[in-house]
Amino acid sequence: MTKDELKAIVCAAIDKRQKDITALGDNIYTEPELGYKEHKTSAKVQAVFDKLGINYTTGWGITGVKGHLKGRTSKRTVAMLGELDALVCRNHPDADEETGAMHCCGHNVQIANLAAIAMAFKDTNAMQYLDGDLVLFAVPAEECIEIDFRNTLRQKGKIKYLGGKEEIIAQGGFDDIDASLQMHVNPTKKTNGEIQVAGSNNGFIAKIIEYKGKAAHAAFSPSEGINALNAAMLGIMAVNALRETFKESDCVRFHSIINSGGDLVNVVPDYVQMESYVRAASVDALKESNTKVNRALKAGADAIGAKCIIKDLPGYLPLFNNKGMSSLLRNNSTKLFAPADVYDGTHSAGSTDMGDVSHLMPVVHAWVGCVHGALHSAQYDLFDRNTAYSKSPKAMAMTIIDLLYDNAAELETILAENTPIMTKKTYLEYMESIK
Numbered sequence: 001m002t003k004d005e006l007k008a009i010v011c012a013a014i015d016k017r018q019k020d021i022t023a024l025g026d027n028i029y030t031e032p033e034l035g036y037k038e039h040k041t042s043a044k045v046q047a048v049f050d051k052l053g054i055n056y057t058t059g060w061g062i063t064g065v066k067g068h069l070k071g072r073t074s075k076r077t078v079a080m081l082g083e084l085d086a087l088v089c090r091n092h093p094d095a096d097e098e099t100g101a102m103h104c105c106g107h108n109v110q111i112a113n114l115a116a117i118a119m120a121f122k123d124t125n126a127m128q129y130l131d132g133d134l135v136l137f138a139v140p141a142e143e144c145i146e147i148d149f150r151n152t153l154r155q156k157g158k159i160k161y162l163g164g165k166e167e168i169i170a171q172g173g174f175d176d177i178d179a180s181l182q183m184h185v186n187p188t189k190k191t192n193g194e195i196q197v198a199g200s201n202n203g204f205i206a207k208i209i210e211y212k213g214k215a216a217h218a219a220f221s222p223s224e225g226i227n228a229l230n231a232a233m234l235g236i237m238a239v240n241a242l243r244e245t246f247k248e249s250d251c252v253r254f255h256s257i258i259n260s261g262g263d264l265v266n267v268v269p270d271y272v273q274m275e276s277y278v279r280a281a282s283v284d285a286l287k288e289s290n291t292k293v294n295r296a297l298k299a300g301a302d303a304i305g306a307k308c309i310i311k312d313l314p315g316y317l318p319l320f321n322n323k324g325m326s327s328l329l330r331n332n333s334t335k336l337f338a339p340a341d342v343y344d345g346t347h348s349a350g351s352t353d354m355g356d357v358s359h360l361m362p363v364v365h366a367w368v369g370c371v372h373g374a375l376h377s378a379q380y381d382l383f384d385r386n387t388a389y390s391k392s393p394k395a396m397a398m399t400i401i402d403l404l405y406d407n408a409a410e411l412e413t414i415l416a417e418n419t420p421i422m423t424k425k426t427y428l429e430y431m432e433s434i435k
């Protein structure tokens, strides 16, 4: 069996399984679950693996599922990742009425892609032609939301880190993996889909900010109070005054929400809690801008004699796509997409915990254009199901075959040319340094 013949039969198997693949994607869409709570979605992945006779382990980052397919020889291991979680988007017509959860970042499509590869590789016995193992990893909690809830999980010792992939790295779930790939849906104006095969993303540091003042009657005796809400507003304004000092090349972003801004309108608020991210394009820029932001936030409290307590939490690291893996994905994508619809992309200000994985091993994180409306918005609409459920898993499957075919020669070259940015040890040291 030549490599091209193997790719052709695996792609044909994805065609044959279209009904099963789309049904799973749609089913997960109707039951969205937030990070570290994806128990039903996790069970759906396990059911797919059970049906196909794929061995797996569970409990990775609470809900993660790690499936294993053995190659002809077990030289190297490649992982295909799919994210389990949804996020909150109450205004979306398809949002869960109770929780507001909604798959408006399309992670259900990722799990369907993961299942497509599981089905196609099992249906065709593709692994007997490959010199390496394939891990099919359903991973939790990519959306870094409900920071207060996750911090509580941390305090209870249930998790160490906010992001699912970070947690799994700490648990050792990536120790036996040499390279990883995943797809993610993306908005597009094209009618036949498009795919971004390279580019980079910002990382971020998350924070919980508390302002403590002194309560007093807002009309009789405001002079006796210390207004924590004013302190918070001054803190935000102080960060805004910093913006001109951020270098364009560092792509710094600061955004915050107020979780708690006072209880009663006629009482001077004595407590405000905020959540925020500081994002930047490199670890150095992250640390530098974070120091400035914290100084500015504290200045808001100093101005009026309030207290400001900042809890920094390790967010995600910047994402760097591996050139060799991008190149394989680009070549495979040109067989499925029009040449103008396969592109490299530039730097994006958004973040993903795939960035953390990219500091440890070669990765490729594809952005597959198949939705209308912005990600995370009420307008999100998966309109191009052929690109999402057929072209995308085929591009990923062919890239996996490239990596592991012929003594995993392509992967060996990629690994020989790649110097990991961090070891697991230096990674964990960095994570512990953010506090």
Ligand SMILES: [Zn+2]
Pocket (backbone or CB within 6 Å): 105, 106, 107, 142, 184
């Ligand atoms: Zn996402």
